[in-house]
Amino acid sequence: xxxxxxxxxxxxxxxxxxxxxxxxxxxxxxxxxxxxxxxxxxxxxxxxxxxxxxxxxxxxxxxxxxxxxxxxxxxxxxxxxxxxxxxxxxxxxxxxxxxxxxxxxxxxxxxxxxxxxxxxxxxxxxxxxxxxxxxxxxxxxxxxxxxxxxxxxxxxxxxxxxxxxxxxxxxxxxxxxxxxxxxxxxxxxxxxxxxxxxxxxxxxxxxxxxxxxxxxxxxxxxxxxxxxxxxxxxxxxxxxxxxxxxxxxxxxxxxxxxxxxxxxxxxxxxxxxxxxxxxxxxxxxxxxxxxxxxxxxxxxxxxxxxxxxxxxxxxxxxxxxxxxxxxxxxxxxxxxxxxxxxxxxxxxxxxxxxxxxxxxxxxxxxxx
Ligand SMILES: NC(=O)c1ccc[n+]([C@@H]2O[C@H](COP(=O)([O-])OP(=O)(O)OC[C@H]3O[C@@H](n4cnc5c(N)ncnc54)[C@H](OP(=O)(O)O)[C@@H]3O)[C@@H](O)[C@H]2O)c1
Numbered sequence: 001x002x003x004x005x006x007x008x009x010x011x012x013x014x015x016x017x018x019x020x021x022x023x024x025x026x027x028x029x030x031x032x033x034x035x036x037x038x039x040x041x042x043x044x045x046x047x048x049x050x051x052x053x054x055x056x057x058x059x060x061x062x063x064x065x066x067x068x069x070x071x072x073x074x075x076x077x078x079x080x081x082x083x084x085x086x087x088x089x090x091x092x093x094x095x096x097x098x099x100x101x102x103x104x105x106x107x108x109x110x111x112x113x114x115x116x117x118x119x120x121x122x123x124x125x126x127x128x129x130x131x132x133x134x135x136x137x138x139x140x141x142x143x144x145x146x147x148x149x150x151x152x153x154x155x156x157x158x159x160x161x162x163x164x165x166x167x168x169x170x171x172x173x174x175x176x177x178x179x180x181x182x183x184x185x186x187x188x189x190x191x192x193x194x195x196x197x198x199x200x201x202x203x204x205x206x207x208x209x210x211x212x213x214x215x216x217x218x219x220x221x222x223x224x225x226x227x228x229x230x231x232x233x234x235x236x237x238x239x240x241x242x243x244x245x246x247x248x249x250x251x252x253x254x255x256x257x258x259x260x261x262x263x264x265x266x267x268x269x270x271x272x273x274x275x276x277x278x279x280x281x282x283x284x285x286x287x288x289x290x291x292x293x294x295x296x297x298x299x300x301x302x303x304x305x306x307x308x309x310x311x312x313x314x315x316x317x318x319x320x321x322x323x324x325x326x327x328x329x330x331x332x333x334x335x336x337x338x339x340x341x342x343x344x345x346x347x348x349x350x351x352x353x354x355x356x357x358x359x360x361x362x363x364x365x366x367x368x
Pocket of ligand 1: 011013016017035037055056058076078079080083105106107108122141143144145148
């Protein structure tokens with residue numbers, strides 16, 4: 001049995017959660033991987049040596065269970081509504097369980113009055129997790145992930161177009177990090193709290209790239225000419241509606257529109273690239289082209305042919321005919337957090353125990 005501290009990884013089947021689990025396991029750390037459901041991703045994590053915990057990470061009961069016997073944790077709110085709810089649940093459970101060190105995945109944009117509700121919730125989550133005494137924290141605040149561009153790789157492969165609302169094609173506005181490089185910074189902090197407690201890191205890729213640079217890199221990896229096409233946010237919302245990536249709610253789309261505005265304003269280029277992947281993660285940051293090449297190698301469907309080109313054109317036509325989202329309206333609506341097996345107060349033993357009047361109180365009541 002390992003004498004190393006056990007580490008809970010939340011959002012373990014997600015983009016950064018998977019490599020965080022894998023890199024920790026490679027270093028010999030026992031890992032509990034919090035996933036929503038059993039599927040091929042959780043099976044792969046179990047095969048790599050993780051203890052898989054299936055639950056709802058917005059549920060305090062489940063999070064309390066998941067934290068049992070754990071010393072450190074990776075806090076990763078899903079890209080979904082109610083991030084603050086997740087962060088509050090995580091902080092309460094971590095504080096109760098006496099977790100010694102937390103690495104929290106925040107955002108490059110994290111700012112107190114940010115127009116994005118998700119971002120403000122990240123900001124608040126970052127404050128909350130620092131409140132319990134006796135627990136140290138490291139923040140990892142990446143910018144726009146390289147992975148986001150891979151959402152439109154099909155269109156690049158089959159139609160030669162890289163379409164996103166990123167502003168002018170020639171302006172260098174992001175140094176996109178790979179999921180694995182972000183994970184390497186989180187892992188370094190998880191295994192060495194003494195060095196990294198209290199610090200904030202901003203992992204990036206190795207160089208600032210313009211949309212035209214990104215299109216060229218996609219083209220080289222795909223073996224075809226790819227051209228950047230600047231689109232509107234309205235068009236992006238149509239595309240995400242017509243071909244939604246898994247679990248992208250309308251609320252998430254509305255936030256993505258705010259992030260593309262930040263992108264055009266150049267927020268992700270401020271003091272980027274950083275050297276955090278190299279100096280903290282201990283690895284050479286991966287280039288965007290290499291990230292695309294890795295993806296292409298695992299996706300035979302990206303090899304184009306006449307049939308797939310026709311499929312690409314049909315997918316494009318679907319985007320044109322899909323109504324756009326009313327992004328402003330969505331931002332005024334909040335989703336409601338649901339639990340799979342909710343219980344009323346009196347179904348809970350704990351509630352009954354703490355709400356049973358003490359005998360003396362009963363005596364007093366009877367006396368009055
Ligand atoms: N993307 C970017 O450019 C970017 C930039 C900066 C910061 N961030 C931050 O990155 C964070 C997201 O990290 P990520 O991309 O690594 O995560 P992710 O890919 O969004 O993964 C989230 C995971 O959480 C799981 N999940 C969702 N609801 C759950 C529930 N109720 N119970 C249990 N599991 C649940 C999902 O499960 P399923 O997969 O089964 O649905 C998914 O595997 C966000 O907080 C965001 O602010 C992102």
